[in-house]
Amino acid sequence: MIKLLFLAAFITLGSCQLFGLFGPPKPAQFTTKFNLYTRNNKQTAQVLTSRDAGNLAAITKTNFKGSLMTRFIVHGFVDTTSASVWMGKMKDAFLDAGDCNVFIVDWSAGNGFLSYDQSASGLSVANVHILGHSLGAHIAGYAGQAFNGQLGRITGFDPAGPGYAGKDTKDKLNPSNAQFVDAIHTDTFPLIGLGINENSGHVDFYPNGGHDQPGCVINRLGAMIDNGLYGGFACSHFRSVEFYTASLNPNNPKGVATQCSDYSTYLSGDCDDSAGANGGTVVLGEQAILAKPYESITVGNKYYLATGAFYPFFETK
Template structure:
């Protein structure tokens, strides 16, 4: 196994609980009987905390009240089952992660496994980020010793899965290095960028740290790691500003700093709890995806589209065909379930001069439900008899569209309103390719005026 300067020493212990007080014989209340994640406060962060790691075991027999376990006390952990570790990151205020309980319950709902919450809040709680990051390899050393004990009891490395959040993602990578990349899987949820960007693989999470490494990047311009790190790297909304998150400190200072960073966790959680699949598209860049150049997977294609989140490992059977890691992009809605539904809007126009502008599309079904997509990431050039293929994303999946509304805008403040003559508009579902496309022929869009049409069955257009 690799040695990165932190040998596994027998004097590093995971303490299950502090020594009992003198009055321990007295009857404890329910809260005392049920161990809880370490809760600290800003005062602890200002003073600083020394590293102390606790492991909490959850199973389907105890989904809310965990056992505290260590290398000598495994409790009800079943080494024949999959064991999933959840490793949090930097905790500048000392609070417990708000998502911990939900992710534990959701994992146990989809699979009968051991779920172990790695509580290193004492060590992660500090206002000095460098102090927390410097402890990641020590946490990894402790987890490595514990996994060694699991292996001695009959567990398999194939069944070890580590979900790491922010700094926790790099902790997972350090553990994987100690086992020569033979861990079953590592998921990195927006791996921390500060102090790790530009580091060599030995000093951060890397695609070789497990048999399968999947990453969700949701804050690459601030707290997250920008470059690909895994066998497959997911970039929701390009990995930048996430919809629904504040764009300035006036939207809430705490939320402004952590909302984008935490979105990776909530997207992963949605993959466990929501009915819609977060389908993603392999692509060279986010711009190419937005321009509809990468919708080359799915029902009518040779390969399926990768699914983000818990079921991302289904994609690993296709990685053998690829020489390089897979980078994928997709857009999300601003709130749960986060899914968007993709349609191509194919437009053939007729105008003597080129028209440049943006298109807003609204779909409405017979029940009156409306969904809207704005295609405004770049100006579209409409040329005579040239078909333009626009990728529209909607937050509702309407299987029967009654009306389509189109608005053409140029962004100009002065001048006469432009008109765009449409010879044919075709709407076709990407997510449901078996649905018949819908068309409308020969109509005019007036700048900034919404035009509503009823779609018709498509026919061959002669030009």
């Protein structure tokens, strides 16, 4: 019987060393909030905490359905769920696209994941998808490690670079953390970028070359209104989550990315598509998992695409 069900059983600040450049954290256990949304409660969360670990009754009182795909959305270092509009928008897009469980995870007071008995809850780890932004992407990776890579999917939104660039693979998000790992890199500018300029998954996307996202200068004020002061100065960093959210709407154009040696070669149209199958092109966002059968082709490569400055970002071909 698998005892670790919901997600990694408590990850403490002391053992994970999550904060890289920010110094060694105190080895204390904090309370993480799991705000559950379903189609039966799209706007009002049913709240669980890491203190509910092992208490199956707590989750059976909610609208959670173990037979459905379960998404966990995890914020970054300076985010909180109350301040991050993007998490609510992504939650709504998931529930509009299909019936599922969506947890918005608030680890701003610490971090940790719930533990429940798999056989009792009916949730398969293969139906778990964790989506993490910035530092949250690496936290998702740690959760995946606790399940020995058996989680269905992890998506990293511009995985954090400061404190993680150059680290051992096991200390950051990597392809071994889940059955399928995809990453969207949008703020990898050398020295000043907040994202990591290293591949993190089975498929790694670098929209607009991976930095200086279109519209981020002229929309600086709007970004500050939506995401606070940090969001205003990290527009490119947050654009990764906007791209993914746009991909959830089936009426939007698809963001088709092409394997290429670098962005300038992509723009000149001289990419080598000889990889064949899905190795040459992969769709950014929710449909990226369709590349899973071709992991041996996609791993280690970079996938580029150009986008517009405004939603829905992707252009009709």
